[in-house]
Amino acid sequence: MKLTGSEIFIECLKREGVKTIFALPGGVVLKIFDMLHQQKDLEVILTRHEQGAGHMAEGYAKATGKAGVCLVTSGPGMTNVITALADAYMDSVPLVCFSGQVPTSLIGNDAFQEADNIGLSRPCTKYNFLVKDVNDLATTIKEAFYIATTGRPGPVLVDIPKDVSMAKTEFTYPSSVAIRGYNPTYEGNKWQIKQAAEAIMKAKKPILYVGGGVVFSGASKELLELAEMTQIPVDMTLMGLGAFPGEHPQSMGMLGMHGTYCANMAVHYSDLVIAVGARFDDRVTGKVSEFCPYAKVIHIDIDPTSIRKNVHVDIPIVGDCKAVLRELIQILKATVNGDQRELRKPWWDQIREWQQAHPLAYQQEPEGAIKPQHVIKRLYELTKDRDPIVSTDVGQHQMWTAQYFKLAKPNRWLTSGGLGTMGFGFPAAMGAQAAFRNRLVLCVAGDGSVQMNMQEMATAVVSKLPVKVIILNNRFHGMVRQWQDLFYEGRYASSYLDTTPDFVKLAEAYGAVGLRANNVGELDAVLKAAIETDKPVVVDVPTYPYENCYPMIPAGGCNHEMILEDPPELKKKQSGVPGTGSTEDKDTILTA
């Protein structure tokens, strides 16, 4: 039977097991939307902005481990979704984005709502396709899902001209994919893995440095087994949070620019760094030439380009984290002898000393302004039994959540690591909620970043996605203000948000629930009320505006040289200004 391009599109999505797509229509994709409208088992979540659709698909993918799918129209639809594609590319999120294109006869004619979608998306996708012939559509979609989800995952764009979605052809879905230039390596080189095992056995001060690759390859179980068997401490990157249980005694928490003192000291003084599914981002390494100066480096990654890109690697292993860790565990099982705990005791003594010297800490005065860390800590304690999914935007609140919200399992952490996209958190949380309707999904946001995709509150209300948005409201672009305090002599150039809206009223305007915690005493009750509500909720928490996120390694600094608290002159300055960040304080804030 002959099907139109639009019908083929829908058949292909069904064969790929897609249940939900995030979309916004436009002229050239109307035929596809018309077909989608007639489907019962494909849910279309209509977003208010294409960037929202892209981030929702990312959130869906990060929470489920499957490809997220979004559909946008040509021209402005495509340009709007680019930020989400770039974000997914940096964080290796499996995503398939379908864009509409003007009819093939008009391509290149500067037609209405035409953009060079292939050219625009090339630098920020793993691969992209322009389907010029309806006969290629099914194969292309199959290949798109295959490329997005295999090897190092990433976003793939499929550009479908209007006439292709209208044209008819015989439908056959290919059973397999063969692309001669694309053959990801899954099994690691056995000899190299043996070398790694030997290095681990010899090391006195080893450290596991794990990233998002462990989450994507589903290697958390293997990681736990390896860590416990060898008694090696575990540092996680921002993307790797949840890959290893946050409350496990071997967890050092996050490393890098705002990582824990202990995690950074451990990596600096270690004699063997075992990097698993991590890419030595500059936010982790600091000054590359002085990163882990005493260590041999083992690097396990499915992407050969990640290896030796930033740092010297002694034992490179290209392969899937899960497969390589399994193999490594097999070898170590046969060779590990003696009590590892006893063997590693001097190293662990040192680590405990570091942990005790500078634990993560803040001071919450019972009558004082609410400290942002306290909000995260309470949120964690109140929700940890419910195994929540947590998303964040980008900024200070993101780092505090990374520090204080100790995730137990993978696929619970949605954050924009590589691109640092403000506005990511709220739509990403909605994507995860669309995948898991009955789970608790939290979004920690800043008052600055949440406004970047606030319009999606309408989507959350209409699509019944009861995401809980907790806004740490300090009336600043907080991270910018922190840098200005530390490196620009406190000149708050364009970081003070003068007219922050009333978020409670804003939530209510959209038909969601708005709550506010006016002081520390109200915090718990308000958070509990939010968690118990079955609607989307915005919790506005005015926080102490001058709180800075520590530890901090200044950009280009060395990992063991962390700033641990505000310098004295800054402390003095802060003690002289009001603490709630209300509008009345504006003059004092800006002249302080």
Place this chain on the structure above:
Amino acid sequence: MEHIIAVTVENKFGVLSRVAGLFSGRGFNIESLSVAPTLDPSMSQMTIVTSGDDRIVEQIVKQLNKLIDVIKVVDLNESEFVSRETALIKVHTKAEDRAEALRIADIFRANVVDSTPSTYTIEVTGDPKKIEAIINLLQPLGIKELIRTGRVAIAREAIRPAVSQPKKVARE
């Protein structure tokens, strides 16, 4: 250091810009690039001349390999190779210079492929040094126009020592 990289790619639209975009997006330099289909028309062969230290060249080779349309990448500097470039040089030739132009062409085994009363177009093939040399010699006559192809290169076949091998006995 200069490296010549041979890249076999899918012969599809947009592949050239993917490769070129990789270089520009990551700040690698392309000194010359030439592309044409191979014996198998579904594939094209690119010869890319680039430069960088070992670390950069390793990244270039790995990043090229990562592109989905790239089928094979060979850094020719890792073995012996032959490389050639062709130039077409249009020289002004006053009556008294015409013989001189022909003599220079002859020295370099170059051919005159077009001729007018006032110009010769000379075709020369060789390594870049040879092309530089002929350009230098022709310059005093006055070069009107010059076009170079960029280099193409191919690995030298390894010469196997001529060991006498036991002859295979035919079955039939």
